[in-house]
Amino acid sequence: MARVIDLRSDTVTRPSEGMRQAMARAEVGDDLLGDDPTVKALEERSAELIGKAAGLFVPSGTMGNLVTLLTYCGRGDEAIAGHESHILNHEGMGAAALGGISVRPVKNDARGRIDPAEVASTIRTAWPRTTVVCLENTHNRCGGAAIPAREIADVADAAHAAGVQVHLDGARIFNAAVALETDAKTLVASADTVDFCFSKSLGAPVGSVITGPVEFIERARANRRLLGGAMRQSGIVAAGALYALEHNIDRLADDHANAQRLAAAIAEMPHVTMDPAGTDTNLVFFTLDGVDGTQFRERLAGEGVLCTGTHEQRVRMVCHLDVSREDIDAAIPLIASVLQSLPAAS
Ligand SMILES: Cc1ncc(COP(=O)(O)O)c(C=O)c1O
Structure with a gap:
């Protein structure tokens, strides 16, 4: 798997x-x-x-x-x-x-x-x-x-x-x-x-x-x-x-760099509004419009990428010690393809 x-x-x-x-x-x-x-x-x-x-x-x-x-x-x-x-x-x-x-x-x-x-x-x-x-x-x-x-x-x-x-x-x-x-x-x-x-x-x-x-x-x-x-x-x-x-303190900069890489890629994807707070550290937030947030999370989980959210349309993704830059590079196209495949929310 x-x-x-x-x-x-x-x-x-x-x-x-x-x-x-x-x-x-x-x-x-x-x-x-x-x-x-x-x-x-x-x-x-x-x-x-x-x-x-x-x-x-x-x-x-x-x-x-x-x-x-x-x-x-x-x-x-x-x-x-x-x-x-x-x-x-x-x-x-x-x-x-x-x-x-x-x-x-x-x-x-x-x-x-x-x-x-x-x-x-x-x-x-x-x-x-x-x-x-x-x-x-x-x-x-x-x-x-x-x-x-x-x-x-x-x-x-x-x-x-x-x-x-x-x-x-x-x-x-x-x-x-x-x-x-x-x-x-x-x-x-x-x-x-x-x-x-x-x-x-x-x-x-x-x-x-x-x-x-x-x-x-x-x-x-x-x-x-x-x-x-x-x-x-x-x-x-x-x-x-x-x-x-x-x-594990100094290496936090790696998580921040991964978060910025992820945020920059997601900002270019359809149905996404990036959080106005920006991405200072290891947390990446964005808001979905035109597609259903619950369906997004479920389909993405089916592709092997797990995330949460503070409410249905606001998604949170967190970079950490057990997520490498390669993982981020693997996650980005999966997120993009799930977003493209979702039906328009009614
Ligand atoms: C800002 C903040 N304070 C407190 C806590 C609570 O920590 P714990 O889950 O260890 O109870 C969290 C957990 O995510 C947090 O993000």
Whole structure:
């Protein structure tokens, strides 16, 4: 059978041989008792790369954001997040369901940016009290846009001026840093806390980390336990994440080049409107007109190319560690021929 080119997400990667070896050799202990040296090393290295004082290893990005919101907010408090943010759209509103926290939307523009003036006018000092503003970089639903440090700092300044702290959901923060040719530390300097994922573009099987001040991370540790996210010999998976930090950051530029190659080819195809956000990083979005989006995905899957979408007509294709330039070159004609073969949508 022909090789399947899986562009559904960068979460589909499988650990490489080198990563598996590192995991197999990991020194472990009981992390809930504070005994796992590999988890400790991962938390320290992550905090160092992000430029914060401490880190906390958590099972997923969703739990990272939830633990963070539980740590910033008491019941009845309010967080602010972009209307296209992952926190508002894809995390089951865990903050509301489990923490009694309301998440109030402000507008994201097509590139995922938030207007600092809107943040300033949305913050409330009481009843409910806003305690945190959440940003996202790269911005998943806004085309994988990489948002520069200056624009993060402008929103952070507006929040800080009102006494409100800033959390950055940096699930793919290293994609942003690589695309903007800066280091992650500089990019997120104005945020108080940052989480990022090992299990996405960095190619590890499991895990995310929250980074921030020592006192915040200690309170977050208690909230991680509350959610059942404290693990035991988690050094096994932390070793995969450490390996990813060492080997898989610089190579993200290859995924971005593949994404640009794919986007440039798709932009020329019939029935396609390219996303106005452009292709900064590894996510390629486009909108279909005149043909049915569900049929497009099904037929393309039949040709061995898998993708998803944020709604029926908006398609998302993701480049990652397990997709080579040859795969992209093989996928392009298949996408074109499926688009040509589809009947006009009624
Ligand atoms: C921006 C962003 N934040 C958070 C998450 C959640 O990560 P996880 O799937 O590990 O829960 C994702 C997942 O795709 C994401 O794209």
